[in-house]
Amino acid sequence: MSDGRVTLLLDRVTKRFGDFTAVDALSLSARAGRIYGLLGPNGAGKTTTIRMIVGITEPDEGRVELFGRAVGPEAQNRIGYLPEERGLYRKMRVGEQLRFFGELKGMAAGDAERAARRWLERLRLGDRAASKTEALSKGMQQKIQFIATVLHDPDLLILDELFSGLDPVNVELMKEVVLELKAAGRTIIFSTHMMEHAEKLCDDICLINRSRKVLEGTLREVKRGFGAGAVALRAEGADGVLEDPSLVRAVKPAADFDEVLLADGADPQQLLRRLVERGARVSKFEQVEPSLRDIFIAKVGDEA
């Protein structure tokens, strides 16, 4: 699906508010047909970065290129932006509201209405077009706002905390929709601080902390680059081996096993050999990849 085309390019983008540098020389590139995870703790600079991409604010330095050109009003119509802070006109009817947002993005009223009907059906809200927005539940409003984001069939989708406020059923539904959009060749920027969601959806990730990029790459590269990872281990008589700092960085007890984080450069094979030599009874030895969550905590945690 991915043709590798770069849709969005940020080149050493910097944004300051007074003395505070919200985004510091950030570079990144997102490709068509892929989901790009923009990750980081609260206050890292994600929202500021997004606002520069969608043209709400302008960078003080650096450049933002969309579809090979500097961001401008014509590029805005090809973006769909779902802000973290949701907002809809409370008094408007759902159908009118969606038509308005479609028109804002340059759609003809009729096209917007048709697209709105189709999306409402797709998200199981087909009977709600005539309801007043304020009469809907929070989860429904979230879905309405998502429709407002994708209504004009944008090439670049920016979804900030897409799943917040949704129940598990709707989370699955939205995931499905996002994957469909990806399959249709859209570029998706997925911003979140929930690593579990990012892990399941993102092809590429960029982790930012304190205004700077901490790491970037495909999910696979990032995980591989993070070191050998960890081993899920259940063993008796393993004392001594796990205390060796050249082999083991940390041991985290889990339900009925221990998660053994290997030291940099250590090989899981070596750990297994040492355990056997030691005469330990190994009933579980499973190599596990570090979760994005672990990486996040390791990279961000020691500074935070």
Added chain:
Amino acid sequence: MLAVVRREYVQGVRNKGFIISTLLAPAVMGVLFLLPALLVTMRTGGATRLAVLDLTGRLAAPLAEALARGGEEEVRPPRGTRDEKFEARFAVERVEPGGRPPEEVRRELERRVAEGELDAYLVLPPEVLDGGPARLAARNTGDVFTLEAIRGALGRVVADERLRAAQIDGARVRELSRPVEVEQSRVTKHGEQPDESRGGGGFVFPFLVGAFVVVAIMMYGQVVLSAVVEEKTTRIVEVLFSSLRAFPLLLGKLVGVSLVGFTQFAIWALMFLALGLYGGGALALSGGAFTLPRVPAAALLLAPFFFLVGFYVYATLYAVVGSVVTSEKEATQVVMPVSFVPVIAIYLAFPVIRNPNSAFSFWVSLVPFFSPVTMLARVITEPPPAWQVALSLAVGAATVFGMVWVAARIYRTGMLMYGKRATLPEIWRWARRA
């Protein structure tokens, strides 16, 4: 931008508040104008029971007669004015001292008034004829119409009596000293025409128009204010800004709301017209002295334009206020000083109406913050040269564009600032930043 205009318009017109105010405002206005007139003319209770203790022996009979006529002058002003509605009716009781000391009679009357048997009593001591005071005692001293009627009647009766003492015929004197009527007409370039408004209306009417324009401006400014605050507090503005620049967004909003305003005025105008056609004839038949002041056609034509200038100038300010505050509640506080300016415009209308072509009036009617009231006042009272009107409108339009442009910058930054209200220096910085 068209989408923004349309949304503001459709939502505005469909709003319950709009529908209610459109239908109710004329009714409320009618009630506010008619009710006081009705209430004042309405006399609850019967005639005023007045006892007269005449110690001169010569005044009681003519006074009773004068009061029976309702306290009206014999020589009425031509064209009965509404004064006749206020005439007080009296039941006069002449009290004869009958040898008793006056003080005793007075105490007796006092008791009867206190007990409600009488409403008032009047003592006319002998000195009245030589310029001494009469004494009126009443339970209710607040009924100015009654008091005025008694005073007027007594004054004429005493004057007549004094004239008779000097052997002069009172009726003849009054006839000879009848006041002169002044017929007013209005001179314009197109010649002379009778002025129906008779002075008073000519003064009040431009003032009313000004007040109406100001109220409309403030009302719709408020609409803009709450719309902006809603978009800020609900964060809809993030999506809006990701689709549209601040300038077209703000302009679209203002245009949409101003169209709502025009729709309302158009409906009112139609209602008024229909009512005028239907009720006007009936009113004329009933002989009501209710003449509408003649409005120059020019004023009617220009009014919408000056409303636009005023609306955009103030609505822009309201929008700026809306973008820098954090809640609806805060907005109402901050908007206070802004709301004072149009009130100043109304005050300025007074000197302008008195002297429509002075240098002061000229300058004041150029300032866009005041021109919707002051220039309209001039057009209605004494039309200024066309170039002055055009200049005033041009200055207004230029100011509006400048203001919206500056406001859009403040708006853009202010709308994305959450959590705290912006300070004036901050706002100044935003406005200057490119």
